[in-house]
Amino acid sequence: MPNKIKSVRWTEDRSLSVVEGDALDPGPNELQIQVASVGVCGSDLHFFRGDFPPRPGIVPGHELAGIVSAVGSGVRRVSEGDLVAVEPLLRCGHCRFCLSGDYHVCSERGLIGENRDGGMSEYVNVPAITAFKTPQGVDAELGALAEPLACSVHGFAKAKVKSHETVFILGAGSIGLTALLAAKACGARAIILARHPHQQEAARRLGADEVIADNEAGESRLSELRKSQAIDVAVETVGGKGDTLLKAQLMLRPKGRLLLIGVFSIPNVSVNPLHLALREVELIGSMTYAASDGRADYEIALNVLSDYAEVARTLVTHRFQLDDVQQAFETALDKSSESIKVHLNPALQA
Ligand SMILES: [Zn+2]
Ligand SMILES: [Zn+2]
Secondary structure, eight states, rough: OOEEEEEEETTTTTTEEEEEEOOOOOOEEEEEEEEEEEEEEEHHHHHHSSOOOOOOOOOOOOOEEEEEEEEEOOOOOOOTTOEEEEEEEEOOOSHHHHHHOOGGOOOOOBTTTTBBOSSSBEEHHHEEEGEEEEETTOOOOHHHHHHHHHHHHHHHHEEEEEEOOOEEEOSHHHHHHHEEEEHHTTTTTOOOOOOOOHHHHHHTTTTOOOEESSSSHHHHHHHHHHHHHHHHEEEEEBBSSSSSSHHHHEEEEEEEEEEOOOOBBBSSOOOOOOHHTTTTEEEEEESSSOOTTSSHHHHHHHHHHTHHHHHHHHTTEEOOGGGHHHHHHHHHGGGGGGGGGGEGGGGGGG
């Protein structure tokens, strides 16, 4: 490991800069990882656009995988040279939620890449508990996709999606498309509503049973599906400020489940209470991933990536070096770039 390493850091004026710093040895129960792949996430873009202020000085990046380059004292489960994907949740480790595997709702919950330095760096130190060895056929690029995919794996487990059911996914950004992959892995029939042509294409590549465009023809198809009570589970993946939760709700058959994965930036959105009560629709909130059922969602996501490696990789549409981080964020933000998942590959650096 070199003494000096390159990292992307948020600056005081909320922009990104590439800076050189000292490489630190991992502390007790920590690992040092040589980052090979790190995704630009929608939540990183919130900071980039200025929706929320980032913490100045912090290295962003919570969708990461790489090679363990050093281990601190007390680390046993992984060794130097292992390829690992990082589940970026920080937690206290002692509260009742942490102890039951629900560490994603720990009151001391934090995120690697927001509350401590993340993966947009040549090397990063992380708690050893966050590292998952990748299974056969899952390289660092696929390993970094475990983060968005695990959000859907968690939600689908909460919604108890079964293989004979039909899932309607509203939105075909990287969360919507990873939800599609989760639906395929459940064996469910997957129908997805996609706004942009490149997202529609991506959904077809991933094996969507039906892709509905966000236009007039799409609207009439949606009304057919509503009338035939075809949708068992509706998944909202867009969030933001729109009425997409209501739109997803209204697709459901009686006794259907409405799964909320998208992150809304406003405090209140509409549901139709009469529709919800009359049909006994179940509303299921879902946040990140955990190990609530005795097995980590991250591990399941990594196995799904191993099973669907070839199609999953098509989600990564753009790859940049660390020095080109500005361009990477702009590409991720600009839908006309036809980007789905933009990755930085710090190991590509000279
Ligand atoms: Zn993310
Ligand atoms: Zn806790």
